[in-house]
Amino acid sequence: MATASNVLSEDQFQCCICLDVFTDPVTIPCGHNFCKNCIIKHWDIKLQCPMCNRLFDRRPELHVNTFISEIAAQFRQLGFKEIISCSKQQQAKPGEVHCDVCTEIKVKALKSCLVCATSYCKTHLEPHQRISGLKRHKLIDPVQDLEGLMCKKHDKPLELFCKTDQVCVCQFCIESNHNRHHIVSLNCEYEETKAKLGQTEVKIQQMIQERHLKIRELQCSLELSKEDADRELEDSVYIFLNVSQSVEEGLAQLIDRIEKKQITTEKQAKGFIKELETEISELTRRGSELEQLLHTEDHLRFLQTLPSLNSVPPTKDWSEVKVHSSYEGIVRRAVAQLEEKLTKEVKKLVEAELQRAQQFAVNVSLNPDTAYPKLILSDDGKQVAHGDSKQNLPDKPERFKSCFGVLAKQSFASGRFYYEVESINRKGEIMVCPRNGFWTVCLRNGTVYHANTSPPVCLSLRSKPQKVGVFVDYEEGLVSFYDVDAADLIYSFTGCKFTDRLYPYFSPCLNGGGKNSAPLIISPVNNTHLLNE
Template identity: 30%
Template sequence: MQNVPEERWEGRDEVKRRGDGASKRAGEEAERETLMMELTRLVQRTVKGSSWWERRGIDCSILAAAFLCLPPAFLLLSSSRLLWFSAGVLLMGVAHAVLTIKGTHLASHGSLSESPAWAELWAVFFIEICGSFSARAGVRGHIKMHHAHTNVIGLGDSSVWKVPLLPRCVYLFLAPLTMPVITPLVALAHLKGHPLTHVVRTVLMVSLGLYSQYWLLIHVSGFESARGALLCMLVCRAMFSVPYIHVNIFQHIGLPMFSPTGRPKRIHQMTHGVLNLPRNPVLDWIFGHSLINCHVEHHLFPFLSDNMCLKSPDKPQPAEGLERNGTEGAEAPATNGKEEPTQDAKTAEEVKIQEDLKESEDPRKPEQEEQEDEEERKEAPSDVEEVKEEEAKEEPLGPDDVVCDSCIESPCRALKSCLTCLVSYCEAHLRPHLENPKFQNHRLVEPLRDIERRTCESHKWPLEVFCCADACCICQDCVTEEHSGHNTLPVVEARQQIEKELREKQSEMVKTVTAAENAINKLQLNTVSIEQSVTEVRAVIESQFEELQAVVERAKREVTEILEGEERQALRQAEGIRVHLEQRCAELKKTQAQVEKLSRNKNDVDFLQEYSQWKKEAADISLPGVYIGLMDRLNSVSRVIMDSTQELCALLVSSYIEKVRETCNNDKMGIKTTVHAIVAAKENLSIPDPQTHADFLKYSAQVSFDANTAHKFLRLTEENRKVTNTTPWQHPYPDLPERFENWRQVLATESFYMGRHYFEADISGEGTHVGLTYKSVDRKGAESNSCITGNNFSWCLQWNGRSFSAWHSGVETPLGVEKFDRVGVYMDYTRGLLAFYGVGDAMTLIHQYEAEFLEPLYPAFWLSKKENIVALVAPGEPLRLKSPSPPTSPTNGAVVSLTAAKAAS
């Protein structure tokens, strides 16, 4: 949405200087400010309620229609028949007039695009290539090609050349016919003093536009002589110059603005004098703006497109003193409080224009008027100097001061804020609200910074109260209406309480981050410790087995393999826990930075609103400790080796292998973690298990697929929250160590470690598997232990097209549960509980595992068949794939522990 700036119109100081007294000037200034503010609000409201078609589309369509007229025009000009040739000249003239009048008009005001780069590009194209004029002069100086004619007759607003020796009729009727020649010359005159690059660009672009039309006339229209092509260009480009120049003159004069004693005044006089004139629909369409209205609105609001100017609402009626003419010396007949007929007023205005046109034929008139204006300015008191002296006496603005929104050139401290206008005013600009009865219903309060954010949208009162129940800032009316009966506090007290909580939370976070960094350092050191310890045990084994010679070789190899296998498992466990802790540490540091940033916010309302948003997204700050008990377990292996060497030489092979394996199974080698509360944990063992869907949502987690792990037959969409099996179509994923190579599987980016967690997934297609596994799962192997159904550290649920089945360690447990299109996965890591639920009107338990988890768990998915789909959804989100079938109760054997699963194997 484009923002319509509220600007001061030109000449305000001139009007103030010519007043009869200070009070009268202040009253007129206040009236003008009031009219301008109301007009700005009307225009802003109109723009905000408009569509792109109204803001840009209509004007662009007219320009596109003009471009579409060019090909048939060139073709018609190639005809040897007079009728078709004349139609081609007319069509070419219409197209050129629309492009050079409407196009340059929109481009000079920057109304074709909100992007500065595109606006500059369009200005160069329409003004220089199409209009043969200077884009810099048109945009920065508001000087367009028609001013070359309006200025020489003394009626323009940006004088270039003035030749008062020639009769005015020459410039009114003859000079416009030479527009194609005068316009580039005026452009060249404005290039004086500009940078060389700008001059070169303008010359090249103007030459390109002229030569393009000439080349097309020669090669497309078939003109045989250069003289004929140039004459055709002159006729087409000058065809509509006379009527448009007269329209522009009428715009710059304005009926009510013209003064018998002076030249037309500036934009603020046009504002008060002609804002309410009727529009002409024909001229609106041809030239893109009406005689007076749109021209004035483009000066006041330059970024409005032509169509938005035509859509502008009815203007507020100016005060009585401004309705007359808005000019000094304008003779208005006395009305004694009664309005005269419109026809009489119009006749008087026409007489004034005719008299002034006669008087202005004197070439010395403009010079005399300028001298008179200079004398009046010298005699009039300098209000500008007085204002500057008063502002100099005021204290300088501080960083916390609210600035008046109406003081553009020299910002002043705001005295009040209007909740109706949503604008802050200084003492001078506040007067209309205090004196004008139209503003008596406006609500004035102490100055507010960012008033829209600190004002209630419903009641337009300041946000002074914080609702503890809904965690939002409200006004006094909200306390008795929408938030009636809620626990509320003043924003200052609410901030104090929340700041106290944040300080406590921050101290807990410092401890948690420190503990996390220490745990990561321990895990990094533990990798070296594992290798050193295993090397020592390997030396003991080798020294013992050397005594047994050939019989011992077989036992030696097998025991060494067992030990190395345990080493790899220990390293995988250490790596998995380290990655998780690093991830948690980064999240905690990010949360800590957010809390510090939140505490620095000085505004109470912003602080409370940002805190409410942060609190909803705040992560759990609990973190486990790490306990490494490696040496005790390795010493037990060494003792077994030495004792067996002495006692079981005869039964060497069987005894060593069985006892070592039994020792490893009963007392796992590797890293053991013990959880202790660094800070208060999110979960507590005394909290009952969730029962309803709302209970599960308390532990919900946002999960997304890890693109680096996805098999090449799996396509990820919707920001990595949906995966589809596209067999046999592969996707150009890079080869990474993390990517599954043989099994069509994908892991999630997030991991679960300690505490309770819950996520939901929509599944579609026979052979879809949903489960959890360790990060150490093999990615490249083709064996069954690389699949989430075939190893002892993965737990998953399969939909086979008829019912669900549970898989663990290569063992399938049929469940006999009918289909659910959405599956909820719940885990309590501390208790070793993993459960799958069917999500429907009620939560239906499908299957449950009980196990001892040694590493962080990652959500894992296997899409075994073509067109299988899994979509990760935000818990509670409407079903995305299919409507769920009516849920059924699980069978009696739905709850199976890990021990039972192993027994089945």
């Protein structure tokens, strides 16, 4: 029965309508065969061949196919229907390994033989399970490329692994090219490599998890950034609207003062002009009377009228009278008032900025291995002062030799951080600048404050800072110094290009004969005074 299944194919004895072995097979004019009842029922719907789709004008005459009928009867007696069903269940699907012995129907392979280099279905595998010589063959789960499992030089199974050359070998390879090499079984190498791969898989899964956490961290940071941006936009709009309103109000008040002053000046001038016009009228009338009197020939009337016309009518002394409106300083005073308002708004912004910076406060302590030999550090690493004598300290690579400085133990390569330092009047110079990797501010000669840029920038401060706050945003390239007590910005380095780790830097400078003996102190951050304002 297995042999018959390989000789005849399914479409030779199966009706394409009912998909069963022919019953009363008939042939239609186009040459195709069907069960009689199947084609009659099909033609009740449409006069067309189900195989070639040929159309008929009328029902063709049906002829019994005696040859197909006899063969179908024989197969039905042999139980071929069951063979077809079995073949369908075992037939190899695309991508599956099929039996190399089967010819017509490619049945799914059950095992592959490394010795025969052949894959077998259940039927054709039977000799390997029955014949003693074949029983010794190595059977494995079916694989597509059996040649890849065989040694190309010796045509033997690759059952061993050379750890020296990291290749699979057969037993004959050991005696030739791999003599005295470290040889293990494939199974041993498989288990060892599998264990390593398991560790690698765990590490990969851990890396995946870390990256998922990083994604959530970045998403959280993005949300916080969006909230910060929305808040900054809201605050900026509010502030700029206030500033714009203040400018508009200041301009309106300035215009109003100028216009009112001009109106007052015009009113005063018009009053003076009116008085002058009145005096001119009176003088003109008196002049006319005098002219008439001068031309009269009546001596009596002349002498009688002369006393009343001989004097000048009473008038105002206009020699010191002036009309002048002074606008000197009116614009300057208005701008000064506007500047005062803007200064108040800026101070509010700096206070809020300092308060936000203090949220990133870090615990900073001094690293004694970096301190200049004349610097004296406190036991808790929070204070540094300049001493008169040089201490005998180990000459470590990280120690300052010519600069009166000391670094913090802590360093930062990302993010934002903030710390505060208490300071007093001190003398000395710090020859540091951004191009040498220093971002600092300093006090020189006890009165002059500088930002150590190239060249240095002289700072105009409202008061002498006693406590300085330092805020750094690594990614933004920002270093800002604040007067903590005054809640004022001292100076900001912007556009910095950080590439290495940053260490907080401190320098009390020279002792100055005792004038600069007080230490530089790293103090705890306390922003409650800002929160209460």
